Amino acid sequence: MSAAMDMHAFNRGIIAEFRENAGKVGGMFEGAPMLILHTVGAKSGSHRENPLMYRQEGDRRFIFASAAGAPVHPSWYHNLRATPAVEIEVGADREVVLARPLDEPERSEVYGRQATEVPQFGEYEQQAGDRVIPVVELVSA
DSSP: OOHHHHHHHHHHHHHHHHHHTTTOOOGGGTTSOEEEEEEEOTTTOOEEEEEEEEEEETTEEEEEOOGGGOSSOOHHHHHHHHOOEEEEEETTEEEEEEEEEOOTTHHHHHHHHHHHHSTHHHHHHHHTTTOOOOEEEEEEO
8 A cells, every 4th residue: 555545544544533522632733723725626626625733822723734744745735735725623613714824934934833832843943844834824715
């Protein structure tokens, strides 16, 4: 089985657990703020779902296109760039939002706060090499 297939199966398990427990998951994500991002495939036009950690700052919500430090952006990032009106599930609620990638220096500031609170994000940044990990604000539509 390929790594992509393994990741899809892993994500399906997280999504099922998320929905069974009103947005709460265990394992490596226990206690982390999680959401499910719904996008439309930029090339396929198919519906896509991705479980993601997010950062809440006041009434602002951010997601990070870290791809666990991979050298390329995750597919969901390309999808929301093509179609920025997306749906998210947070807990038992669903909401339509607009995805707005942050520009510098705000991107670095928000990412820095995330990496300080969740050190794994600092590791992702180092692993990504020259790739700048996008930070996307999810704005209520």
